[in-house]
Amino acid sequence: MTTPALNLTVYGTPGPQGSKTRNAAGALYESSAKVKPWREAVKTAALDALHHDDAWSALxxxxxxxxxxxxxxxxxxxxxxxxxxxxxxxxxxFPTSKPDLDKLVRSTQDALKDAGVLADDSVVASLSTRKVFVLWGDALRTPGAVIKVWRLNDLYKEA
Known part of the structure; x- marks a missing residue:
């Protein structure tokens, strides 16, 4: 199998994105205080990995x-x-309580777009996700995520 176009390990508490709350003035803001640090952690890890690839352009x-x-x-x-x-x-x-898996995906995809990994979230044609507890199976030893991005066209060329 082809190696991923990008393989990242991000450390930090994954933050869900999606739920909004209104303040007293009526302005909307993210309900989770974890989303901003999580998106920054993903973006930083992606930018660090791409720093060494001058030919990279957003997929x-x-x-x-x-x-x-x-x-x-x-x-x-x-x-x-x-x-x-x-x-x-x-x-x-398995973790079956919050954060919701789909909201973790949303914040992570947005960070990958911000880092220039993806041109847009819409290019994700196939998605596999899971949430596990630290130190379980092949999980990380601390909270975070392992992110792999494959070019589907490359995988179909192999078939």
């Missing part, structure tokens, strides 16, 4: 975007007292 062709978000487990998944630091047997294997 304006069909791409497959693969995102794996690694999230911190809530404290209530762990025991207390002599069991502090041990995962409870009742702790879920």
């Amino acid at each position: 304006n062709e069909p791409v497959w975007l693969d995102l794996q978000f690694s999230l911190r487990r809530p404290k209530n998944h762990y025991g207390t007292g002599k069991n502090a630091g041990r995962l409870k047997t009742s702790a879920p294997h």
Whole structure:
């Protein structure tokens, strides 16, 4: 299989984008305070990776975007007292609470566009996403995401 056009590891707490709230003056703002730092972390990681590729231009062709978000487990998944630091047997294997996966994708795609990885969100023709807890399987050791971008035209040439 062709290697991804871009392979990034981004560290930081993934922030969802989408929900808006109105302040007393009626202005809209993001409900999540995590979205701005997350978008900056993704943008910075992308710009750092692209810094070494003078020939790179924003992808304006069909791409497959693969995102794996690694999230911190809530404290209530762990025991207390002599069991502090041990995962409870009742702790879920997968994160099924907020943040919503589609909102994490939205903030990440927008950051990739801002960094010049994608010409527009609309070029994403295939998307695979998942959210996992840190230290689970191939997840990161700290919160963040692994982002892979493939040129679909290259993959179809191989087939």
